[in-house]
Amino acid sequence: MGILSWLGFNASEHRDTETPEGVMPPRRSAASEVNTDTALSLVAVYRAVSILSTAASQLSLDVWRGREQIDTPLVARRPDVAMPLSEWLAETVNSLALTGNAYWRITRDDRGPRNIEVLDPWKCSPQEDGTLGYESKRLQPSEFRHLKLMPRAGVLYGLGPIQAARAEIAGALDLRNYSSAWFASGDTPSGVLSSDQHLTAEQAKQYKDIWNQREAHEVAVMGAGLSYSPVMLNPEDAQFIANRQFTTTEIARLFGVPAHLMLAAVEGTSLTYTNVAQADLTFVRWSLMTYLRAIESALSEVLPGQQSARFNLDALLRPDTTTRYTAHQIALTAGFLTVDEVRDIEGLPPLASPTSPEVPADA
Structure with a gap:
C-alpha cells in the first residue's frame, strides 16, 4: 500500500x-x-x-x-x-x-x-x-x-x-x-523497531531509547527477537x-x-x-x-x-523560416506576389532599382 x-x-x-x-x-x-x-x-x-x-x-x-x-x-x-x-x-x-x-x-x-x-x-x-x-x-x-x-x-x-x-x-x-x-x-517515523516476542511498554521504551542513543553509523546489535525496518517513502x-x-x-x-x-x-x-505549433495557434x-x-x-x-x-499578431502567428520561404516561393511562382512584396513581408527593404540614365542638363 x-x-x-x-x-x-x-x-x-x-x-x-x-x-x-x-x-x-x-x-x-x-x-x-x-x-x-x-x-x-x-x-x-x-x-x-x-x-x-x-x-x-x-x-x-x-x-x-x-x-x-x-x-x-x-x-x-x-x-x-x-x-x-x-x-x-x-x-x-x-x-x-x-x-x-x-x-x-x-x-x-x-x-x-x-x-x-x-x-x-x-x-x-x-x-x-x-x-x-x-x-x-x-x-x-x-x-x-x-x-x-x-x-x-x-x-x-x-x-x-x-x-x-x-x-x-x-x-x-x-x-x-x-x-x-x-x-x-x-x-x-524513520523506521519501525519490532519484535517477535511480547514486550511490555517499559521494555519497548527501553529498546527505543537504546536505539535512538546510539552513535550515527554505529553497528546495531539487537536481541530479544528485535528487527528494524526503515520507513521509505x-x-x-x-x-x-x-x-x-x-x-x-x-x-x-x-x-x-x-x-x-x-x-x-x-x-x-x-x-x-x-x-x-497547432496548439499554439489554438491558444491564440x-x-x-x-x-x-x-x-x-x-x-x-x-x-x-x-x-x-x-x-498585429505576426509576432505570435509567424511560422518558422522554412515554412515562410516555401509559401513565398509558391506565391512568386504563381505570380501573385513580387520579390519586393515578399521582402516587405520579411521586413526587408526593396531591391535597389536600376539606375536611371543621366539626362544632360541642357536637354
Missing part, C-alpha cells in the same frame, strides 16, 4: 477521515477564502497568468480607418505615458485574468484622448447609473472604460477564471498545504507527483493555456513540432483572443472618429 493510500488521500479528493495533528491542515480551504494572492501562490496559476500577459505584451497595435491602415497615433503606441506599451498591456491582461475585470481611466484634451491609465481593479466599483466608483471619486462614462473577461447580462462585473472556479483553486491549495504540512510536521508518493500533475492540467484547462506551455506533460500524448485563437478582443474593442471606443485598433 502506498503512503498516499495509507494517508487516505487519492488523486481527486481528500477523504473525510481524521489524520494525525500536524499532518493535515487544521481545516480545509474554503472557496470563499480564495483570492488573487492565494491563487497566485500556486505555481500553475502564476505561470498561466504570466503566459497570457507575456504573449499580449509582445504585440503592437495598428490603427485603421475603415479598410485603410493609418499612422498609429501616440495614444495607441503608448497609451500611458508613464510606462511602455508592453507593460500597459501586461497590466490590463493581468487584471482581466486575475479578477475578470480591467478598468482604464481616460484623460482627454481638446484634441482627444491623451492618456489611458490602468486602474487597480480592487479599488473600482461599477455603478448601476453607468458611473465608476474609484477610491473616493465618481468617474463619468467618458472618463473610464470597463473591460470584462466574461460579460453576463444584468451583472455589473465580469467573471474571471479564479472567481469561476474557486472550489478547484481551493482544492489545489489544500493539496499544496497537505504535502507541505506532512513533511514539516516530522510525524513520519516512494519518491512519487513523497512528491505527490500524480496529484500535482493533475492540478496543473486542470489549471491549464481553466485558463485555456496548452499544457506544454505550462511545462506539464499530458499522459497518452506525444508532442511533435506540428501539433505543438481561442484563449488569448478573449483578452485581445476586449482591449481592441475598448480602445476603439476611445479613439476619435471612425478609427479602430487591431493587434
Whole structure:
C-alpha cells in the first residue's frame, strides 16, 4: 500500500477521515477564502497568468480607418505615458485574468484622448447609473472604460477564471498545504523497531531509547527477537507527483493555456513540432483572443472618429523560416506576389532599382 493510500488521500479528493495533528491542515480551504494572492501562490496559476500577459505584451497595435491602415497615433503606441506599451498591456491582461475585470481611466484634451491609465481593479466599483466608483471619486462614462473577461447580462462585473472556479483553486491549495504540512510536521517515523516476542511498554521504551542513543553509523546489535525496518517513502508518493500533475492540467484547462506551455506533460500524448505549433495557434485563437478582443474593442471606443485598433499578431502567428520561404516561393511562382512584396513581408527593404540614365542638363 502506498503512503498516499495509507494517508487516505487519492488523486481527486481528500477523504473525510481524521489524520494525525500536524499532518493535515487544521481545516480545509474554503472557496470563499480564495483570492488573487492565494491563487497566485500556486505555481500553475502564476505561470498561466504570466503566459497570457507575456504573449499580449509582445504585440503592437495598428490603427485603421475603415479598410485603410493609418499612422498609429501616440495614444495607441503608448497609451500611458508613464510606462511602455508592453507593460500597459501586461497590466490590463493581468487584471482581466486575475479578477475578470480591467478598468482604464481616460484623460482627454481638446484634441482627444491623451492618456489611458490602468486602474487597480480592487479599488473600482461599477455603478448601476453607468458611473465608476474609484477610491473616493465618481468617474463619468467618458472618463473610464470597463473591460470584462466574461460579460453576463444584468451583472455589473465580469467573471474571471479564479472567481469561476474557486472550489478547484481551493482544492489545489489544500493539496499544496497537505504535502507541505506532512513533511514539516516530522510525524513520519524513520523506521519501525519490532519484535517477535511480547514486550511490555517499559521494555519497548527501553529498546527505543537504546536505539535512538546510539552513535550515527554505529553497528546495531539487537536481541530479544528485535528487527528494524526503515520507513521509505516512494519518491512519487513523497512528491505527490500524480496529484500535482493533475492540478496543473486542470489549471491549464481553466485558463485555456496548452499544457506544454505550462511545462506539464499530458499522459497518452506525444508532442511533435506540428501539433505543438497547432496548439499554439489554438491558444491564440481561442484563449488569448478573449483578452485581445476586449482591449481592441475598448480602445476603439476611445479613439476619435471612425478609427479602430487591431493587434498585429505576426509576432505570435509567424511560422518558422522554412515554412515562410516555401509559401513565398509558391506565391512568386504563381505570380501573385513580387520579390519586393515578399521582402516587405520579411521586413526587408526593396531591391535597389536600376539606375536611371543621366539626362544632360541642357536637354
